[in-house]
Structure formats: structure tokens, C-alpha cells
Amino acid sequence: MKLFLASEVKNPQTTKKLEEYMGGFKRKKIAYIPTAGNGEGWGSWKSGGSWKLVQKLDAEITLLQLENYWDKDVINKLEGKDVIWFAGGQAGYLMYWIRRTQIDKHIKRILNNGTLFLGSSAGSMITGKTLDVTGWYIKENEYGANVIPGLGLVDFDIYPHYQESFLNEIKSHYKGNKLYLLKNGEEIIVEDQKITVIGEERIVTG
16 A cells, blocks of 8 residues: 655645656546545635646546545546545545545555555545544634544544644644644655655654
8 A cells, every 4th residue: 555645745846756756647547636625615626736737747637526426436436546636625524525425435445456545735634543633723723524534544643734833832732643744845655554754754742
């Protein structure tokens, strides 16, 4: 199982590292899921840098707004993809639709078949066991999201778009086991449980 968990995929530094990690974008089959962005305003992702970046890639893009699917109809569209890209926005809103479409029941099997999980911001946050961080996320907390379970693909949490001035407040809120603080341009690569931080390693423990 491989996961590329970024603070912000559209950051030029991260985009370059992702391209190197994937061996290029050409002819890659990518399922792009912008649903988290709809939680911040329907269709707001269409004017975002991530979607603009995706359209410039020399890849085969399948756009999947989970709100357009019922039950597990979307699963067949995820099978056989090189990458499933969960873009940023609201993590709790995204996880609601992941559960509604039953992606959570199939994601491990799909990833174990060779598909790369690509997370950006909220898309990275959902990989933990809980969404506790979203409930107090500084300046953009998502009230009530912490009651929704995460995907449980990793045993740590991620705080994207980190700034040094946030540290004391983050420490006062975080009660989990391990929280990685990622600035834009940094990411975590997980390969078969091996964790590699690309950038400065900053960890807060509860």
C-alpha cells in the first residue's frame, strides 16, 4: 500500500516531487475527487489551483464528485486507477460522502492492488483513525466532523498548512498519539507502513 500525503499538492515543490515519485504523469490513470471542496461552497474547487493543475497533466483524468453517486456505484470507477486523488476542502464533509458511497469498505483492497492514494490537505487528514483535528483546526474548524471516523489507513494524524505561530494552540488541543505538522511544500510518503517525511519532521504527541 502506497500513500502520498501532502499539505498542498498544487504547491510547485510538491507537484515536482509527486511527478518524480510517480515516474511522470504521462498516461497515468487518475481518479480526481474534489468533493471536499464542495463542503466549502458547491463547485468552489473549479476555480482552485488543484483542478487547474490536474487539467494540465498529460494524464487520463476521471473526475468524480461523490455527491453524484449512490451507495457503491462509484467503486467500479476507482478500480484499476494508478492514482486516487482526494483534493482539499472539508475533511468531515469528504468522509461523509466516502462512507455514503462505501469507498471506506473497499479502499484498502484497491490500494493493495497497486493504486496510489494521493491526499491533499483534507484528503491527507482523512487517512487517520479519527477526524479529531478537524474539530479544532485553527481558523477553519469543522464543527461536528470529529464524530466521523477516518479511514484508518495510518496510525497518525496530519495537520496541513502548518505555521509556526500555531504550535502552542495545537499542543493545547491535540490529544491523540502522533500528529505530523506539515507546511505547504512538505509531504509524507507511506509505503507498506514505512513512513518517510519529505521536509522537516515536526511531531506533536498527546
